[in-house]
Amino acid sequence: MVLCSLQSREAGRGRRGVGGADNYLGAGLCNPPRLVRENAPELNSSVRQRLSATILRAYGSSQRTRSRRGQDLARFSEGRSSLGVRQGLGVATRRRSRLGCPDPAMSGLVRTEPLRGEPPLLVRGDPYSVVVLLQGYAEPDGVDDAVRADGSVTLVLPQAWGSASSHREAPPEGGGAKTALEEAARGPILVDTGGPWAREALLGALAGQGVAPGDVTLVVGTHGHSDHIGNLGLFPTAALLVSHDFCLPGGRYLPHGLGEELPLRLGPGLEVWATPGHGGQRDVSVVVAGTALGTVVVAGDVFERSGDEDSWQALSEDPVAQDRSRKRVLGIADVVVPGHGAPFRVIREAPQPRN
C-alpha cells in the first residue's frame, strides 16, 4: 500500500516523489497548496486554503486522478463548490494545462508495508525502544454511520531506565521546559492512553512490560480526542505534554515554543514534532530515531492507518496542514505507528532517471 508522494518538503533532499504505478499514491495528489499558489496567485489566502483542501479531497486517489482531473475541475467550477472555491477553481480550470504533477519518471516513490506481529510489538533501540502496547482500531458499528474506535497506545522505553543513572529528580526551579522535558523523558514515556474504556487493557499492557503507572514519567497526548487521552488520570505523577500544553505534576505549565519548524527535544534522537491537521493546529507526533528498524514516528491520527489516503481528509480539521504533516512524517519515518491501525513500514525508492 502506498500512502503519499513526497514533494515539497523533500525536493531539497532529493526525494521528490509522485507515483505512477497502481500501488503508488501520488500520481495526482501532487501538492495542492503549491499548485494553487502557482496557478492562482491572485486569490486571497483563505480561498487558496479552501481550494487546496477541495483539490486534495477530489484527488485523493491516484488511479482516478489523471483521467478525471480536467472533468472534475470543470464540474467544481460549474457550481458544486462554494463561491470562493468555485472562483478559485474557475481560475485553476482556465489554467489546468499547468495543473500537472511533476513527471513521475523523475520522481521517487514512497510505499508502505505492514509490520508483522501482534501487539505488544517491540522495536528495540538504543537509546530508546518502542513498544506498541495497544493497537488502535476504527470499524463500523451498526447503523447511522456509527464507528467503534480506540487509539493506539505506545510506550517509549529508555534503555537506561531502571539503572541508577535514570533515577528521576525533580527538575530544577527555573530550568524551564527544555530541562523539565528532558528530565521527564528519562523514564518510560507513554504516547497516548487510549479511551477510558481501555483502562484495564492499558494497565495490563503496561504490567506486561514491567511498568507500573507510577513509573511513567511523561505522557504525550498526540491530540485532545477522547480515544487518545482518556486515561490521563492514571498518571498523576507524570509530566504531561498534551497537544502543545506541557505541564509538570501538580499543574505547573511551562511555555516551550514548539512549532513546525521547532521540534522539542526529549533526548538523543527523541523529539516531539508539531504535526497539525487532524485535530486542529496543535497536534503532535513523537519521533524516535535509532531503533532496529530505523526511525519510528508515533503519529497519532496524522495517519489513521496504512492505506487511509482516501479517508483521512474527512476526519481532518485542517486537511492542508495535515497533508503537510503527513509528508513531513513520510520524509523521515521508517516505521509509522498510526492512530487506528497496525504499524507500517515506509519504503522509499530512488528517483528514476528520465528516459
Ligand SMILES: [Fe+2]
Ligand atoms: Fe483523533
